[in-house]
Amino acid sequence: MFSLSSSHSYFLYQGRCDMRKGFDGLCGLVSAELDRNPTSGEVFVFLNRPRTHIKLLHWENGGFVLYYKRLEKGTFSLPKAMDGHVSLSWAELVLMVEGIQIQKSIQKTRFHI
Structure with missing residues (x-):
């Protein structure tokens, strides 16, 4: 309950959202x-x-969960690779929420089953 992890799929809404929207509006x-x-x-x-x-909408067993964060100073930065893609990785989301901006990064290839 109330947990997000790397096993979930994350999708960024490309437009700008009215933060007065609740569960039904975001759905x-x-x-x-x-x-x-x-x-x-x-x-x-x-x-x-x-x-x-920023708001994160997630369906768990039995209902929706809405995570909401408001910054008092600064802004959320979008990942560099957001050229029309709406899918985010867990790492990109964590970096965005924590305010960490990577200027130059190289991701080495890894073996995937």
Whole structure:
């Protein structure tokens, strides 16, 4: 309960979101704009226009969970590789939420089954 991990899929809403939206409004954006099912168990990430507020919408057994963070200073920065892609990795999300911006990085290839 109330846990997000690297096993989830993360999707960033590319538009700017009105942070007054609640569960139903955000589910409407997921269905209409991202063309995904809000109750799939995936995590959906929403930012406001100045990128000072972030909401994460997630379906768990029995209902929706909404994570909300408001910055008092600074902004959330988008990952560099966001050229039209809406999918985020767990690492990209953590870096974005924690305010860590990597200027230059090289990801070495790893074996995947």
